[in-house]
Amino acid sequence: NAGVMQNPRHLVRRRGQEARLRCSPMKGHSHVYWYRQLPEEGLKFMVYLQKENIIDESGMPKERFSAEFPKEGPSILRIQQVVRGDSAAYFCASSPATGADTEAFFGQGTRLTVV
């Protein structure tokens, strides 16, 4: 059973380009979370999705950022017109349920660098 798979591991974009980050949850997991980690900081929640639904996007910037988790295929975090401040590590986590005792399994992260 493969873990949470994120790709690419590293992504370099010029200012103004689009960044697409992919996350395949663990098999059987229907809950996906995206987090952003700035250098030397903790992880900040961005968005929580279940299959085809956004459940909580309270941590996601209102502009330029969007996320989806289609019925088939990976979850995608999309950042349009990237700026230098978007440079960060983006982590995806998945879980099979939402109880307080449910562990979230993390992917390796995608390190986005905007030049």
Next chain:
Amino acid sequence: AQKITQTQPGMFVQEKEAVTLDCTYDTSDPSYGLFWYKQPSSGEMIFLIYQGSYDQQNATEGRYSLNFQKARKSANLVISASQLGDSAMYFCAMREGDTGRRALTFGSGTRLQVQP
């Protein structure tokens, strides 16, 4: 208000000694879970240990144990017999159960350096 507070930005410990990493939390939800993750320099997030709000006993996993003091709202991580490979960032996190958001809320982390 901060949900998760880690007051130690950095800690040093001698190899083979024990070390305690502090974590306090704030929630009004009676059902919650507390997690510790390790992030080595390679960047991945490694789950270490979990404590549930209704658990009567402190959680233990190998050399890791969680000193859970519910009344004080603290969930400190104790690493016994430190090894050089324990050098990493350590994050405390909370998930609120019945009424709160389902995502984990993380503290700012503690950088642990194990010295030979």
